[in-house]
Each structure stands twice: as C-alpha cells, then as structure tokens.
Amino acid sequence: MGKSLLLFLAAALVSPGFGGALAQTAYPSKPITVIVPFAAGGPTDVVTRIVGEHMSRTLGRQLVVENVGGAGGTTGMTRAAQAEPDGYTIAVGNMGTQSAAPALYANLKYDPAKSFTQIGIVNFTPQAIVSKKGLPAGDLKAFIAYVKANQATTSQGHAGVGSISHVSGTLFNHLFGLKPNLVVYRGTGPALNDLVGGHIDYMVDQSLNVIPQIQGGSIKAYAIAATARLESLPDVPTTGEAGVDFIFSAWNGMVGPKGLPPEIVATLVAALAKAHDDQTIKARFVELGSTGPAGADRGPAGLQKLVESEVARITPVLKAAGATAN
Numbered sequence: 001m002g003k004s005l006l007l008f009l010a011a012a013l014v015s016p017g018f019g020g021a022l023a024q025t026a027y028p029s030k031p032i033t034v035i036v037p038f039a040a041g042g043p044t045d046v047v048t049r050i051v052g053e054h055m056s057r058t059l060g061r062q063l064v065v066e067n068v069g070g071a072g073g074t075t076g077m078t079r080a081a082q083a084e085p086d087g088y089t090i091a092v093g094n095m096g097t098q099s100a101a102p103a104l105y106a107n108l109k110y111d112p113a114k115s116f117t118q119i120g121i122v123n124f125t126p127q128a129i130v131s132k133k134g135l136p137a138g139d140l141k142a143f144i145a146y147v148k149a150n151q152a153t154t155s156q157g158h159a160g161v162g163s164i165s166h167v168s169g170t171l172f173n174h175l176f177g178l179k180p181n182l183v184v185y186r187g188t189g190p191a192l193n194d195l196v197g198g199h200i201d202y203m204v205d206q207s208l209n210v211i212p213q214i215q216g217g218s219i220k221a222y223a224i225a226a227t228a229r230l231e232s233l234p235d236v237p238t239t240g241e242a243g244v245d246f247i248f249s250a251w252n253g254m255v256g257p258k259g260l261p262p263e264i265v266a267t268l269v270a271a272l273a274k275a276h277d278d279q280t281i282k283a284r285f286v287e288l289g290s291t292g293p294a295g296a297d298r299g300p301a302g303l304q305k306l307v308e309s310e311v312a313r314i315t316p317v318l319k320a321a322g323a324t325a326n
Helices: 003-014 016-026 043-059 071-081 095-104 140-149 164-176 188-196 207-216 262-277 279-287 299-320
Strands: 032-036 063-067 089-094 116-132 155-158 181-184 202-206 219-224 249-257
Touching: 032 043, 032 071, 043 063, 043 089, 043 116, 043 207, 043 249, 043 262, 043 279, 071 089, 071 095, 071 249, 089 095, 089 116, 095 164, 095 249, 095 299, 116 140, 116 164, 116 188, 116 207, 116 262, 116 299, 140 164, 140 219, 155 164, 155 188, 164 202, 164 299, 188 202, 188 207, 202 207, 207 219, 249 262, 249 299, 262 279, 262 299
Parallel strands: 032 063, 032 089, 155 181, 155 202
Antiparallel strands: 089 249, 116 202, 116 219, 116 249
C-alpha cells in the first residue's frame, strides 16, 4: 500500500465527519440495558421481555432487562432519566410512573413529559372490575349499588400507592362515589391471593393479572373497562355493555434519557414497530388481554401525547382523593 494512501486513511479516521459516520452505523455495538422499574414477573416486566426479545433479534444486540424497583417505580425511572443519552440505557415505565407519579410524589426527580426521550407505547391493557367469588351482586350496576350500600364493611385491595390497581381503583371509586375500606398490599400477587381467598371484596386491576383466575372461576368478573371484549375473556362484558361509563387502560411506554440522538431514536422506534407487527407477539398479547399501539399511537409523538393527556386526567382525581406516596 502506498505511503500517500496510508496518510489519507489515517487522516480520514481522525476526521470528525468520518468518526461520526462510524458511530452512527455502529449502533448498537453492545448490549442495551432496559430498566424495568418493578420486580421481575410483573406486568411491565412480562411485556418488556416479550417485546425486548424480538427487538434484540432485530438490532443484533441483546436488550438486557434490569429490574430496579422501589418507590412505586420512580426509583428506576429516575435512574433512567439521569443516564447517559447514548442509547445503551433505556427504560419501560407504565401509567403509574409516567402519569400518576407527579400527583403522588411531591419531590419527584423527573417530569414524565420533559425528562425523557419518548420512544413509543409498548402496549395497552384494559382494567377488569373483579370481586371475590361469593359477592352477591350479579352484574356491574348491582355491584356498584352493593358497594355503595355496604361501604363500612366492603374492602378494596390494591398493590400499593401509585400502582395501576391503586390509580384505576381510585378513579373508579371517585366516579361512582364509592368509599370502601382500602387494603394496601406490597404487590399484585398478595392482593390477588387474598381476593381469591375471599379476604377482600374487590379490585380494579389489569386484565393481564386476573385472566387465569377469571378463566378458572376463582374470582368473579363484572366487566372489562374497554370498548371491545377481550378474545381471552369472550364471556365478560365491556363496561359499556354493562351500562356503565368507565373506560380505563393501563399502558407501558419505552423511553430513553433526554437528549437521545435522533438516529438512535429512529433505530429503536423501528425495532419496536417491527416487534408490534410480529404475529407471534400479537397472539401473545391477545392471551394477556393486551394490544399493541396502532396508527397515530405509534412512535414518540403518540407516547408524548398519551403522557400529557394522562397526567392531566389523573392528577386532579388523585389530589381530590388526597392520595400521596410521601
């Protein structure tokens, strides 16, 4: 190789433009950490692993889930917000961390709408209104009337302040003027176990969490808070079919730290979209009572709009209820 050619290659390698091009084409060049701000096995963890496995194949690098629990998920999301914006630390938050948290935590160290680079909605999961098997009410309207008439002795369980079951249950109770005795658990599992055992009367929780118990007949399902019935629970009516105006879906969203380079965002957005289009993942979501985003809901703009609208919807109700995590 001639001396002049060697000098040209050496100059090219140290030039900013050439180095920048290499950096862009190399992403990702190592595994990507995905912070899930909850314990392994929960709804956010489950859907993150389903989608993350597919994205790993698309990107050619593994998405490694790191469970960072604490403070209703805000510990993990704070860490994600403060990470280096290089594309190698991202996170999947949920409705609680990305919309309810500002109303619950006075000293929250991030702003869901401003502290992150939005990547996209991962999934939607409608809430189910469920009770212990022996509750006498036969349908949703009768159930609401029963709770209202027996508030002193009726109990509602939830998985902790800021959890999906807490937020959705608070909105449900507020809408219908219900004031049950609240029983707080450290997670959905213990709450659901007590519901099955008949130790608490009802919950409003993600359908993903309660489908097996509904199918097995160990709890009673009054309605799904969605516009259409779930394929996995075809005999359970929607709230609208039950004559009640209450639509509520939990959701998960993928984000990165603020300032994530546009080319990295585009790469992650494309990989997430490809996962959503996969028929195996679509079928798995159906089993979980969940759906992926479609149309305008996809991508950063869809997630940004959802975060802003949910913060505006949820904050006044939580404040009116006096809910706080501090």
